[in-house]
Amino acid sequence: AQSVTQLDSHVSVSEGTPVLLRCNYSSSYSPSLFWYVQHPNKGLQLLLKYTSAATLVKGINGFEAEFKKSETSFHLTKPSAHMSDAAEYFCVVSVRAAGNKLTFGGGTRVLVKP
Amino acid sequence: DSGVTQTPKHLITATGQRVTLRCSPRSGDLSVYWYQQSLDQGLQFLIQYYNGEERAKGNILERFSAQQFPDLHSELNLSSLELGDSALYFCASSVEGLAGALGNEQFFGPGTRLTVL
Secondary structure (H helix, E strand, O other): OOEEEEOOOEEEEEOOOOEEEOEEEEOOOOOEEEEEEEOOOOOEEEEEEOOOOOOEEEOHHHOEEEEEOOOOEEEEEEOOOOHHHOEEEEEEEEOHHHOOOOEEOOOEEEEEEO | OOOOEEEOOEEEEOOOOOEEEEEEOOOOOOEEEEEEEEOOOEEEEEEEEEOOEEEEEOOOOOOEEEEEOOOOOEEEEEOOOOHHHOEEEEEEEEOOOOOOOOOOOOEEOOOEEEEEO
16 A cells, blocks of 8 residues: 655745655555645645656646655755745655555645745 | 536535535546545545546445536535534546546546535
């Protein structure tokens, strides 16, 4: 079975400073990895997804994530936080051998201070 | 706007009752997925339908059922409701039936917030 651990339930950053959201996964097979964002009272939106072609993945709104197999990590970063980045972020894993169902991490709530 | 619609936005009901949540997928998407988001359980996959047929099942209770109709909209039926069923229920859709396959992105609706009193 696969699982995802988001290491921080809350992250607080100042506007204009870097953002780092940490995610570790566990899987017996090669995983597909995703980051989703959920703004208040909204559905989930895909930020980026990992393909085996490149370990550094660029997503929307300036976010990127790096897949590190040796560390089983898929941390999400952004060089400069914007007020509109305040939201909850979910790291997600899926494995073809497990029917490709999505397994979500517990979420990280990001607060951006002016 | 993802193109996925869900009705109603909010639903308040009593224990023991039955409710139906509705989802219309994006135009052209054949797969519909249902998820439950609660404070204690987080986001959990419930069930997937592909072109009218059940494709995958997650942590869905026996009191819950779903179906996908010929026009591809889907309904999630929740019966004998308990306080613990209070949650945000999301529907998502994708083009194909491989839920987490790369390139088969899931598009989420805004959710239905269910409150059981």
